[in-house]
Amino acid sequence: MLRNFQVTNHRSLAEPQELRLVGTRAGALPAPVTAVHGPAASGKSSLVDALGQLRDAVLNSVTGWDPYAGPVRAPHLGFADRPSEFAATFIAEGVSYTYGFRLDNADVSAEWLHSHPHNRKRIVFEREGEQIRIGPQFEPVRYGIGALVPLVRPNALLLSLAGQMYAEALVPAYRWFSAQLDVLRGREDAETTARRLAAHLSRSPETAARLLTLLRSAELGIEDLLIAEPDPMYADYLRDLDAEISGAATELDACLASPTHAVQFENTHGLSPTGLERELSNLRAARDTLYTRMVSRRGAGLGLVHEGIDTPFEITDESxxxxxxxxxxxxxxxxxxxxxxxxxxxxxxxxxxxTADRLIQLFQTPETNPRGAQLIYTTRNRTLVDRGNGRSSRRTIVWQLRRTPHGTGELTAH
Structure with missing residues (x-):
C-alpha cells in the first residue's frame, strides 16, 4: 500500500513534487486508483519513471551500479549539479514506513528509513554522507543493520544490501519494493511480453481463462492463446510449485478472513499470516524464475488464434x-x-x-480487487478519468501535470 511519493530533480521534474494517494479525510485509506493527466511533454512520463527509478535503485544499486562511478540518476538538464531526491511512505507487513534517499553526481549523500508503528515515528536508520545512525530500537547486534554499515559503498544504498544480506529491520521495506511495487514505462520488446504472458497463462487453467475472457472482451479478434507444454526437465518442479502456491494462497485467504484460523495455522505450522505471505511471495518468485529459465532455453511457444484463421499468429505479427x-x-x-x-x-x-476503462474498473470494483491493489496511471485523456469517477463510489484521486514557462513539470491536485 502506497500513501505518497515525492521526487525532486528527476528529468523534467526539477522542483519538489509530491503525489498523494490518500484523500483529505482524516484516517482515509489510499484510493484504489490515482490518475495523473496533462498534455504532452508536461512531465507525466517523468513522474512514473521517477517511481521506477526509486524501485530500481533499491533493488539494483549494490549489484547493478558501477562501483567506480556515481549513482545512476537523470537530473533535469538545467539543474544537473543539483541533487536528486526520492521518498515514499508505504505500508509493509502492517507497519507504515517512510523511505528516501538523496543522490548527487558522486555519491549517495543521504538515506533514511523510518517506521511508524501506532503512529509513532521510529528511526530505523539515517545516513548523512559517510555517517550512518541506527535508531535506538534497532540495536545493531539484534537486528543486523550494524553488520551492513561497513559494507555499503558511498555510491550504493544501504537498503539494497538487504537483498543480499539479511537484516531483520530492513526486510519488510526491501520486500515491499521487490514484491509490492511494479512500474510499466517505456517500450517493451515482443519477446519479453511473450514470456510474461506465457508464464501467467501456464499457472493454472483458471488463470488462463480469466485473462482470455478479458482479451476477448477487447474485440481484437483473438479467440484463444496457445503455449507450449513445459519442458520435461522442468515440468515436475513447476507442477509442485503451482500446487504449493495454490495451497499457500488458500491458507492465506482463510487466515485473513478468520483470526481464529490464523491462530490455529500459526500453532500448527509456526507461521503468522505475515510469515505465510512472505513464503507465498517467495514461492511465486521461485516459480517465475524457474519458468524464465525454461523459456530462455526453448522460447515461450506462444501462439494467438484469431477468428476465422487456422494458423496461429506469432506475437510479432500482432497489431x-x-x-x-x-x-x-x-x-x-x-x-x-x-x-x-x-x-x-x-x-x-x-x-x-x-478497453482502458475496463482495466481501470478492475481496480475500482471490490469483487475484482479484494486485496486492495492500487493503480497509478497517466493519460492525456481527461474523459477517461471522468468516466471512472462517474461510475464508481470508490473515486479516483486526480492530479494534473502542467509544463511551466521554465520548462519544468508541476504537479497539482485537481
Missing part, C-alpha cells in the same frame, strides 16, 4: 493495440491477485477508451 493489451493484462491481473501497487505510463496509448 500495436494487441501488443499493448498483451503487455498490460498479466501485470494488471498479478497486481490484483497480490495487492500490489502498479504504475502505468500512458495507459490508454494504443488502446481504445473502452
Amino acid at each position: 500495436t493495440a494487441t501488443l499493448a493489451l498483451l503487455r498490460l493484462l498479466p501485470t494488471v491481473l498479478d497486481a490484483l491477485d497480490t495487492g500490489r501497487v502498479l504504475a502505468v505510463d500512458d495507459i490508454d496509448t494504443h488502446l481504445s477508451g473502452d
Whole structure:
C-alpha cells in the first residue's frame, strides 16, 4: 500500500513534487486508483519513471551500479549539479514506513528509513554522507543493520544490501519494493511480453481463462492463446510449485478472513499470516524464475488464434493495440491477485477508451480487487478519468501535470 511519493530533480521534474494517494479525510485509506493527466511533454512520463527509478535503485544499486562511478540518476538538464531526491511512505507487513534517499553526481549523500508503528515515528536508520545512525530500537547486534554499515559503498544504498544480506529491520521495506511495487514505462520488446504472458497463462487453467475472457472482451479478434507444454526437465518442479502456491494462497485467504484460523495455522505450522505471505511471495518468485529459465532455453511457444484463421499468429505479427493489451493484462491481473501497487505510463496509448476503462474498473470494483491493489496511471485523456469517477463510489484521486514557462513539470491536485 502506497500513501505518497515525492521526487525532486528527476528529468523534467526539477522542483519538489509530491503525489498523494490518500484523500483529505482524516484516517482515509489510499484510493484504489490515482490518475495523473496533462498534455504532452508536461512531465507525466517523468513522474512514473521517477517511481521506477526509486524501485530500481533499491533493488539494483549494490549489484547493478558501477562501483567506480556515481549513482545512476537523470537530473533535469538545467539543474544537473543539483541533487536528486526520492521518498515514499508505504505500508509493509502492517507497519507504515517512510523511505528516501538523496543522490548527487558522486555519491549517495543521504538515506533514511523510518517506521511508524501506532503512529509513532521510529528511526530505523539515517545516513548523512559517510555517517550512518541506527535508531535506538534497532540495536545493531539484534537486528543486523550494524553488520551492513561497513559494507555499503558511498555510491550504493544501504537498503539494497538487504537483498543480499539479511537484516531483520530492513526486510519488510526491501520486500515491499521487490514484491509490492511494479512500474510499466517505456517500450517493451515482443519477446519479453511473450514470456510474461506465457508464464501467467501456464499457472493454472483458471488463470488462463480469466485473462482470455478479458482479451476477448477487447474485440481484437483473438479467440484463444496457445503455449507450449513445459519442458520435461522442468515440468515436475513447476507442477509442485503451482500446487504449493495454490495451497499457500488458500491458507492465506482463510487466515485473513478468520483470526481464529490464523491462530490455529500459526500453532500448527509456526507461521503468522505475515510469515505465510512472505513464503507465498517467495514461492511465486521461485516459480517465475524457474519458468524464465525454461523459456530462455526453448522460447515461450506462444501462439494467438484469431477468428476465422487456422494458423496461429506469432506475437510479432500482432497489431500495436494487441501488443499493448498483451503487455498490460498479466501485470494488471498479478497486481490484483497480490495487492500490489502498479504504475502505468500512458495507459490508454494504443488502446481504445473502452478497453482502458475496463482495466481501470478492475481496480475500482471490490469483487475484482479484494486485496486492495492500487493503480497509478497517466493519460492525456481527461474523459477517461471522468468516466471512472462517474461510475464508481470508490473515486479516483486526480492530479494534473502542467509544463511551466521554465520548462519544468508541476504537479497539482485537481
